[in-house]
Every structure is written in structure tokens, then in C-alpha cells.
Amino acid sequence: MSTTFLPCGVYHENYKQDHAWWQTKFIKSKMFLLFITLFFIIPWISDSYSLSICNQIGYTILGALGVQLLIGFCGQVTLGHAAFLAVGAYVSTLLVLEFPWPAVFVELGLAYPLSIFIAAIAAGLWCVLFGLPSARVKGFYLILTTMAAQFITVDFIITQYISQIGGRGQAFSLPPGTIKVGPWVIDSDVKVYYMMIVLTIICVVGVVNLLRSRVGRAWVAIRDNDISAEVMGINIIKYKLLAFFVAGFIGGIAGAVWISNLAAISPEHFPWFWSLWLVGVILIGGVGSIHGTIFGSIFMVVVMEALQMAVIPLADTYPKLLMDFLFIKEAAFGLAICGFLIFEPNGLAYRWWQIKNYFNLWPFSY
Amino acid sequence: MELFFMTLTTGIMVGGIYALIALGWVLIYKCSGALNLAMGELTLIGAYISLSFYSMGVPFILSLALSLVIGFILGILTERIFLDRLIGEPVLTVIMVTVGLSFFFKGIVELIWSTDTKVFDPPVFSLEPVRFGPIIVGQIYLWSFLAAMVLLVIFVCFFKYTRWGLAMQATADDEMAALSIGISARFVYAAAWAIAFMAAGVGGTLLGNINGLNISVGYLGLLVLPAVVLGGLNSVPGAIVGGIAIGVMQNFCGAYLDQYFPGGVKEIAPFAFMAVFLLFKPHGLWGWERIERV
Numbered sequence: 168m169s170t171t172f173l174p175c176g177v178y179h180e181n182y183k184q185d186h187a188w189w190q191t192k193f194i195k196s197k198m199f200l201l202f203i204t205l206f207f208i209i210p211w212i213s214d215s216y217s218l219s220i221c222n223q224i225g226y227t228i229l230g231a232l233g234v235q236l237l238i239g240f241c242g243q244v245t246l247g248h249a250a251f252l253a254v255g256a257y258v259s260t261l262l263v264l265e266f267p268w269p270a271v272f273v274e275l276g277l278a279y280p281l282s283i284f285i286a287a288i289a290a291g292l293w294c295v296l297f298g299l300p301s302a303r304v305k306g307f308y309l310i311l312t313t314m315a316a317q318f319i320t321v322d323f324i325i326t327q328y329i330s331q332i333g334g335r336g337q338a339f340s341l342p343p344g345t346i347k348v349g350p351w352v353i354d355s356d357v358k359v360y361y362m363m364i365v366l367t368i369i370c371v372v373g374v375v376n377l378l379r380s381r382v383g384r385a386w387v388a389i390r391d392n393d394i395s396a397e398v399m400g401i402n403i404i405k406y407k408l409l410a411f412f413v414a415g416f417i418g419g420i421a422g423a424v425w426i427s428n429l430a431a432i433s434p435e436h437f438p439w440f441w442s443l444w445l446v447g448v449i450l451i452g453g454v455g456s457i458h459g460t461i462f463g464s465i466f467m468v469v470v471m472e473a474l475q476m477a478v479i480p481l482a483d484t485y486p487k488l489l490m491d492f493l494f495i496k497e498a499a500f501g502l503a504i505c506g507f508l509i510f511e512p513n514g515l516a517y518r519w520w521q522i523k524n525y526f527n528l529w530p531f532s533y
Numbered sequence: 534m535e536l537f538f539m540t541l542t543t544g545i546m547v548g549g550i551y552a553l554i555a556l557g558w559v560l561i562y563k564c565s566g567a568l569n570l571a572m573g574e575l576t577l578i579g580a581y582i583s584l585s586f587y588s589m590g591v592p593f594i595l596s597l598a599l600s601l602v603i604g605f606i607l608g609i610l611t612e613r614i615f616l617d618r619l620i621g622e623p624v625l626t627v628i629m630v631t632v633g634l635s636f637f638f639k640g641i642v643e644l645i646w647s648t649d650t651k652v653f654d655p656p657v658f659s660l661e662p663v664r665f666g667p668i669i670v671g672q673i674y675l676w677s678f679l680a681a682m683v684l685l686v687i688f689v690c691f692f693k694y695t696r697w698g699l700a701m702q703a704t705a706d707d708e709m710a711a712l713s714i715g716i717s718a719r720f721v722y723a724a725a726w727a728i729a730f731m732a733a734g735v736g737g738t739l740l741g742n743i744n745g746l747n748i749s750v751g752y753l754g755l756l757v758l759p760a761v762v763l764g765g766l767n768s769v770p771g772a773i774v775g776g777i778a779i780g781v782m783q784n785f786c787g788a789y790l791d792q793y794f795p796g797g798v799k800e801i802a803p804f805a806f807m808a809v810f811l812l813f814k815p816h817g818l819w820g821w822e823r824i825e826r827v
Binding site: 315496512 | 630800
């Protein structure tokens with residue numbers, strides 16, 4: 168399902184065209200329009216509420232990208248990715264708040280970008296640590312190991328030990344002005360939006376390019392059949408651990424970026440629910456598709472917000488409903504996962520592919 | 534030394550309840566090959582149902598029986614509505630459907646019964662502790678253990694001697710052969726889910742009696758995962774031994790390690806143990822060893 172047909176009448180004449188990212192003028196102008204929309208139109212027309220939804224979508228995309236990489240492209244199921252997001256967020260916070268940066272770094276606003284990078288590496292290594300069992304076990308057993316990663320990291324290490332550093336109690340507060348990228352202090356939704364969108368684009372482009380390379384092909388081979396992958400000369404353990412590293416790396420970026428949106432950071436931001444949520448996002452969007460990650464994130468965040476919007480007018484008649492909204496959300500999420508898996512196992516990305524091909528092949532779709 | 538024996542007995546008693554819940558999990562896996570991550574929520578549902586009946590004034594034994602009946606119905610419904618369509622789908626799909634189910638059930642439970650801790654009022658078991666020489670055990674633990682053991686024996690007898698149980702065993706052993714001698718596999722799957730619901734319901738009710746009932750009892754239900762991994766995924770005796778071992782280990786960690794690692798070591802230890810155990814013996818103590826290269 169990954170191949171998209173070219174529109175009628177378009178032929179490649181050399182390999183460069185065949186390998187190009189955007190192969191037709193139409194796609195190029197579409198991407199240009201998307202760029203304009205993302206960078207100018209959305210910040211211009213939206214108020215701070217819809218921008219905060221956009222930021223949430225960006226965060227979900229970044230978080231789900233690593234899960235997609237592991238589940239969709241390498242076949243290693245993870246149910247504890249929020250742990251790696253948490254590692255990224257906490258490493259970045261600790262570096263920004265506690266590390267004695269030289270004054271030059273702080274003035275130039277390099278501390279936070281550097282801390283994002285270090286946090287991403289730390290999260291990647293932490294992810295590799297829990298990916299090590301993948302050398303010996305697979306399938307259900309690996310799921311249990313990643314679940315253990317969640318409980319050990321978030322519920323034990325971070326809640327009991329990391330949160331106590333500096334004697335702040337449960338939460339690290341991030342005073343306004345601490346998060347600074349270059350000359351800009353990240354203090355409004357618009358600035359968070361720009362940072363988020365740039366990082367999301369970098370990560371998505373990076374992952375897509377990685378999947379076009381030898382590494383990506385090796386991952387897909389492992390996913391499809393690990394024995395034949397090994398027969399073809401792929402070092403399975405190396406590539407599996409590499410997948411875990413990259414997934415943790417992106418998760419670390421997601422966590423580290425998200426702290427710019429929060430006034431304080433506490434372990435409650437990374438519950439087990441969030442790990443499962445990320446898996447749900449890629450299941451609904453479509454496993455094994457980068458489009459699916461993006462569609463799934465948009466779908467989940469927007470639908471949940473719409474659900475909230477629908478609940479608020481009813482709140483006058485049923486005041487209990489507003490209080491119980493969280494539970495309705497949970498039940499709806501569970502039902503959505505079940506429904507998509509039973510009735511549309513290929514996810515939203517499959518529909519998108521169908522629509523695209525319909526127009527590309529029109530009028531000769533046979 | 535007294536502390537040691539007290540911890541040991543408490544651990545065994547709590548472990549008996551885990552063993553009961555783990556039995557339900559193993560059954561589903563043996564019969565239909567579905568790896569169920571919704572076990573925690575199944576315990577919650579059964580526990581809340583019997584609590585509701587009990588607080589309406591129904592005697593405890595009767596409310597437990599009623600929760601068994603409702604658990605049976607719910608189990609069959611769940612299997613028919615959700616799992617029946619997934620026969621033959623990849624493992625991940627089935628696992629994720631059970632994850633979806635766990636959210637769905639949890640949301641419904643929270644919606645109906647809210648998240649506050651509820652207790653069985655008046656207490657079902659008297660608070661007077663029982664003494665065996667130097668060892669003091671709460672009556673709740675003792676009765677829960679006895680109830681769990683009785684049910685375990687009933688379930689095991691059910692498999693060994695009744696027609697339905699034998700049908701389930703046959704399906705677990707070889708589905709094709711079972712189909713050819715006229716056993717309905719769909720019926721067996723439904724029965725497995727129904728029994729899992731019932732076992733989890735009783736386990737949840739007993740756990741709810743010990744510490745009061747709230748959403749975190751569902752977390753205790755998740756402890757079956759370390760238990761079944763320890764015993765081997767498809768072994769009934771393994772589930773029982775694994776459940777008791779996890780209960781004992783949890784209580785020992787609470788008693789001895791808590792002073793070195795303050796906080797939640799009791800909750801985390803089974804999972805940490807599971808992660809390490811998987812590295813060395815992924816098929817558990819008595820699970821089928823499928824030889825495969827990774």
C-alpha cells in the first residue's frame with residue numbers, strides 16, 4: 168500500500184526524477200501551499216486556543232513518530248513510550264534549571280537547544296537499555312518488557328528520586344523566561360508553535376529519509392520476516408537496537424520540546440495512559456505509514472477536543488457530565504481503537520491513499 | 534524472624550488471589566491464543582458489581598454469586614462483540630483490542646462508580662486477627678486465601694472432569710482436531726472469556742475487601758502479567774505457582790527493601806523482576822518452549 172501511482176501521463180526519464188521527493192509540479196505546489204499554511208496562515212488566523220491544539224497535535228506527532236518507527240517499521244511493539252518522553256523532558260528540565268551553564272551560553276540562548284539534544288540522546292540510550300531484551304525475545308514478551316520500562320522509569324525512578332532533586336517536592340516549576348532559544352524567549356503559544364513546527368518537520372523529514380536508506384530497508388525486512396532478514400546479511404540485533412535508539416531519540420525531543428509549553432513538569436504528565444494513547448494514535452492513523460502518524464495525531468486530538476466542545480453545552484442540563492468528561496474520553500478512546508482495528512485495520516492513511524490514487528488514476532483507473 | 538514468617542504468610546495469602554486471576558488469564562490464552570491486557574479492568578468490574586449488591590443489603594455470598602452470574606454474561610458478550618471477529622488476525626491486533634477494551638471498561642467503571650475509594654460496609658470479615666503461634670494473620674487474608682483456593686480447586690475440577698472443561702482442553706491442545714470431533718471452538722472461546730471474567734471478579738472482590746475498592750485495584754489485576762510470565766503463559770499450575778510467588782515476592786520487597794528504596798518498591802518489584810526474568814527464561818517455568826530464532 169505504500170506505493171502511490173503517478174498521475175496519468177507522467178513518466179520518469181532518469182533516476183534522479185525517480186528518486187525525487189516531490190515528483191510532480193502539482194505535488195511541489197501542494198507542498199508549498201502546505202508550507203505557507205503552516206508557517207503563515209495558521210499562526211495568523213488562529214487564536215491562542217486553537218494554537219494550543221496545534222501544539223498538542225505537534226507533540227502527539229513527535230511522540231507517535233518514534234512509536235510508529237518501532238511498531239510500524241521495525242515490528243517491535245512498545246507499550247511504554249511515555250517513559251522515554253519523560254526521560255527527555257526531565258533531562259532537559261534538569262539541564263536548564265540545575266546545570267551551571269557558562270554565562271555566554273545563557274546569553275546566547277543556547278542552553279535550551281543544547282539540552283534538547285542531550286535529552287534526546289539520553290532518552291535514546293534509555294530506550295536502548297529496555298530494547299536489549301529484543302535480542303532474545305519478541306512479540307508478547309517484548310511488550311511486557313516495555314511495559315516494565317514504563318513502570319520502572321516513570322512510577323519509580325522519576326517519581327521517587329528524580330522529582331526529589333532540589334527539594335521541590337513533586338513538580339519542577341519552570342519560571343517564565345527560563346526557556347530561551349537563541350534571542351527568543353519562548354513564552355507564548357505562537358513561539359511554541361513555531362518551535363514545534365520546525366522540530367516536527369525536521370524529525371518527520373529525517374525519519375522519512377532514514378526509511379529510504381539502507382537502515383530503513385533493513386528495519387522493514389526485520390518487520391516482515393526476521394529470519395529471512397538475517398539470511399540476507401542484516402545484523403538483526405544491531406538494527407533493532409538502532410531502531411530503539413532512534414525511537415527514543417525522537418521521543419526525547421518530543422518530551423524536551425513539550426516542557427516549553429508547561430509551567431511545571433511532574434510525573435503525572437507521562438502516565439501509562441499516554442503510552443497507550445500513542446499506540447492508539449498510530450493504530451487509528453495506520454500502522455506502517457508516516458502519513459498515518461500525522462493523520463492519527465490530528466484525528467485523535469481534534470476529535471477529543473470536539474467531544475469536549477459537544478459536552479460543554481450539555482453541562483447545563485447534566486452538570487455531572489463535565490466532571491466525568493475524562494472518563495467518557497477514556498471510554499471513547501478505547502472504543503475507537505477497537506472499532507478501527509475491527510472495521511478498518513489499515514487506518515486513516517489507507518483511505519487517504521485510496522482518495523489520492525482515485526484522482527491520480529482518473530479517468531483510467533483500471 | 535517473626536517478620537519473615539508474617540510476611541511469608543501474608544504473601545502466600547495475597548498470592549492466592551493473584552493465582553485465581555492469573556488462572557483466568559491463562560485460560561483465555563490457552564484456548565483462544567489471545568493475550569489479554571484488560572485483566573485489571575475485569576477485576577474492577579467484578580469487584581464493583583459485587584460491592585454494589587453488597588451495599589444494597591444482599592448477603593456477601595449471594596452478591597458474590599450474582600457478580601459471578603453477571604461476569605459470565607459480560608464475558609460472553611465481550612467475546613461475541615469484540616474478540617469473535619478477530620480470530621486469525623495478527624497477535625498485535627488482538628492485544629491492542631484488549632487494550633482498547635481495558636480503556637473502555639475503565640471509562641465505564643469510572644463513569645458509573647466514580648473514582649473515590651469505596652469499602653465493603655459493614656466489613657464482611659471481622660477485624661480480629663487470627664494467631665497461629667507467633668504468627669498473626671488478618672482474618673480477611675485467611676478467608677480470601679481459602680476462598681481463592683476453593684475456587685481454584687473448583688475450576689481445576691471443572692477442566693478435568695466436566696464435558697465443557699474437556700472440550701476446552703481439547704481446543705487448547707489442537708483446535709483442528711477438536712473441531713473435527715464436533716466441539717464448537719466459538720463456544721469454547723466464549724466460555725474461556727466468561728470464566729476469566731468470573732475468576733477476575735472474585736479476585737477483585739477479595740482484593741477490594743482487603744484495602745477498599747478503587748481504580749488502583751485494577752493495577753493489582755495487572756500483576757497477573759508477571760505471574761503468568763513466571764509460570765509460563767500456557768500452564769495452569771504455572772499460573773498458580775506464579776501468582777503465589779509474585780505475592781510473596783511483593784510482600785518481601787515491601788518488608789525488607791522499602792527502607793533502602795523508599796516509596797513504591799512494592800508496586801514496581803514484580804515488573805522489574807519480570808523484565809530481568811524475561812531476559813534469561815522467557816518461556817517461564819512450565820511454558821511451552823517454542824524453538825525460534827530471534
